[in-house]
Amino acid sequence: MAIPNVRIPSRQLYIDGEWREPVKKNRIPIISPATEEIIGEIPAATEEDVDIAVEAARRALARDDWGSTTGAQRAKYLRAIAAKILERKSELAKLESLDCGKTLFEAAWDMDDVAASFEYYADLAEALDSKRKTPVDLHLDSFKTYVLREPLGVVGLITPWNYPLLMATWKVAPALAAGCAAILKPSELASITCLELGEICREVGLPPGALNILTGLGPEAGAPLVSHPHVDKIAFTGSGATGVKIMTAAAQLVKPVTLELGGKSPIVVFDDIDNLDLAVEWTLFGCFANAGQVCSATSRLILQESIASEFLERLLLWIKNIKISDPLEEDCKLGPIVSSGQYEKVLKFISKAKDEGATILCGGERPQHMKKGYYVQPTIITDVNTSMEIWKEEVFGPVLCVKTFKTEEEAIELANDTKYGLASAIMSKDVERCERFTKAFQTGIIWFNCSQPTFTQLPWGGRKRSGFGRDLGEWNISKCFLVLKWPQI
Ligand SMILES: NC(=O)c1ccc[n+]([C@@H]2O[C@H](COP(=O)([O-])OP(=O)(O)OC[C@H]3O[C@@H](n4cnc5c(N)ncnc54)[C@H](O)[C@@H]3O)[C@@H](O)[C@H]2O)c1
Ligand SMILES: C[N+](C)(C)CCCC=O
Ligand code: NA
Numbered sequence: 001m002a003i004p005n006v007r008i009p010s011r012q013l014y015i016d017g018e019w020r021e022p023v024k025k026n027r028i029p030i031i032s033p034a035t036e037e038i039i040g041e042i043p044a045a046t047e048e049d050v051d052i053a054v055e056a057a058r059r060a061l062a063r064d065d066w067g068s069t070t071g072a073q074r075a076k077y078l079r080a081i082a083a084k085i086l087e088r089k090s091e092l093a094k095l096e097s098l099d100c101g102k103t104l105f106e107a108a109w110d111m112d113d114v115a116a117s118f119e120y121y122a123d124l125a126e127a128l129d130s131k132r133k134t135p136v137d138l139h140l141d142s143f144k145t146y147v148l149r150e151p152l153g154v155v156g157l158i159t160p161w162n163y164p165l166l167m168a169t170w171k172v173a174p175a176l177a178a179g180c181a182a183i184l185k186p187s188e189l190a191s192i193t194c195l196e197l198g199e200i201c202r203e204v205g206l207p208p209g210a211l212n213i214l215t216g217l218g219p220e221a222g223a224p225l226v227s228h229p230h231v232d233k234i235a236f237t238g239s240g241a242t243g244v245k246i247m248t249a250a251a252q253l254v255k256p257v258t259l260e261l262g263g264k265s266p267i268v269v270f271d272d273i274d275n276l277d278l279a280v281e282w283t284l285f286g287c288f289a290n291a292g293q294v295c296s297a298t299s300r301l302i303l304q305e306s307i308a309s310e311f312l313e314r315l316l317l318w319i320k321n322i323k324i325s326d327p328l329e330e331d332c333k334l335g336p337i338v339s340s341g342q343y344e345k346v347l348k349f350i351s352k353a354k355d356e357g358a359t360i361l362c363g364g365e366r367p368q369h370m371k372k373g374y375y376v377q378p379t380i381i382t383d384v385n386t387s388m389e390i391w392k393e394e395v396f397g398p399v400l401c402v403k404t405f406k407t408e409e410e411a412i413e414l415a416n417d418t419k420y421g422l423a424s425a426i427m428s429k430d431v432e433r434c435e436r437f438t439k440a441f442q443t444g445i446i447w448f449n450c451s452q453p454t455f456t457q458l459p460w461g462g463r464k465r466s467g468f469g470r471d472l473g474e475w476n477i478s479k480c481f482l483v484l485k486w487p488q489i
Contacts, residue, residue: 008039009192013045016056024048027043028044032098050221050225051228063209071177075125085118099189100338128149128178132148134146147485148484152483156228157175158226158236159237160187172211178482185216189339232255233258234258236257236258246259263462266300268425280318292346292395293342293397301403302403302415304406337397359382363378378398386403386417423445423447443466444460457473
């Protein structure tokens with residue numbers, strides 16, 4: 001099948017509404033996860049560029065063309081951005097697929113979600129105008145007041161590579177809707193589409209400095225943003241290890257942070273499911289979509305013993321239908337892992353599981369027909385016990401581990417047997433049981449008879465080591481990007 005052609009634009013940092021070369025002029029190569037070849041480069045920001053971007057953001061807040069806008073005015077920019085994303089959807093999807101190895105189909109889906117998020121936050125920006133001042137009756141003649149909602153200020157948005165533009169949008173759109181000035185630091189492993197967002201902002205005439213985009217390495221471009229005294233907040237999505245570093249650094253300045261971190265989410269399957277094949281399909285989608293590089297991947301299958309062998313047999317049949325190929329091939333179902341580092345990590349998890357006594361039921365290796373690229377077969381691991389690393393740690397690759405249970409109590413205990421608390425799924429036709437699980441699951445997101453559907457209107461985020469704060473929904477704006485104050489009048 002022909003691979004579509006796409007040119008990777010060469011960009012600089014996007015600061016103050018312009019393309020600007022990094023002060024140190026450094027660049028980072030873009031390595032194709034599908035071919036291992038260098039296919040372009042991105043600018044590498046350092047502390048000096050962070051200073052310049054923060055200044056630009058502060059100036060934007062001080063200027064009327066951004067700092068005094070109404071929500072309705074900001075909504076116009078957000079809608080214009082959404083329209084441009086849709087206009088360039090096919091090109092952006094290809095760029096994202098080239099950059100992070102995501103299948104073209106999934107990348108196109110993500111671009112629709114990106115545009116929908118900008119549209120959704122445009123609606124919320126408009127709605128903010130009537131909520132800016134909330135009268136509060138003190139029942140006193142001598143004192144009157146109201147509560148005012150204001151943009152928090154300059155916000156640093158640090159994002160991962162697995163859904164490059166979508167994860168950025170989940171932060172950029174609400175930050176702009178609230179009227180903050182933002183500095184986005186996307187992942188060095190997948191920054192192409194985030195830089196194109198800069199071009200889109202320039203084209204729609206977003207006031208200079210309202211959004212600045214600094215690509216670069218975490219310690220060089222992300223860390224200075226976190227410790228910058230004039231950055232008022234950090235909203236972070238990424239790994240737990242980096243989350244700890246960010247929270248520690250931000251604490252030195254008593255800077256608020258929100259953390260969207262990893263997970264090891266369970267999918268619990270009961271023997272009363274109506275349609276075994278459908279449950280198998282959701283199980284595969286829940287763990288192998290985006291090659292398993294999903295924070296909410298339901299990567300622990302908790303299976304009722306009475307259907308375990310039939311279910312696993314069916315999984316093995318279905319798994320053969322997963323086409324592994326260059327992600328730009330239209331019917332590709334599983335592309336490569338994002339980088340050689342992540343690829344090595346995934347293979348190490350699999351070999352450690354073997355060493356610890358688990359059984360690799362299928363997969364576990366590089367697919368024979370892919371000679372180049374960071375490909376890993378979809379892998380199912382059984383004979384797992386709860387002390388094994390494969391049960392406890394986030395793999396972030398196409399690896400599903402399986403345990404069986406007899407009773408509902410045992411299933412709940414296994415589901416919650418994790419330091420993480422992002423998402424969970426239950427497959428059962430018993431509605432009351434699903435309700436009981438809603439109460440029992442220690443996670444922020446709960447799916448009934450499916451896994452992964454995500455809605456812009458609903459709060460996205462976790463508990464325990466999966467972090468705190470919420471992306472999406474109105475909570476994102478109100479809790480992350482607005483601040484309350486009141487005058488006595
Ligand atoms: N909860 C969610 O919504 C969600 C969504 C997507 C991904 N994730 C998680 O993200 C992880 C995968 O993403 P990743 O590998 O890009 O994560 P990562 O932590 O390696 O990197 C995330 C971002 O942090 C930056 N960074 C690294 N070190 C830094 C430092 N010292 N200071 C400031 N910034 C720094 C990176 O450059 C990148 O932009 C997984 O654990 C996944 O579960 C969570
Ligand atoms: C919307 N998805 C596809 C569930 C992805 C959420 C982001 C986590 O990695
Ligand atoms: Na890349």
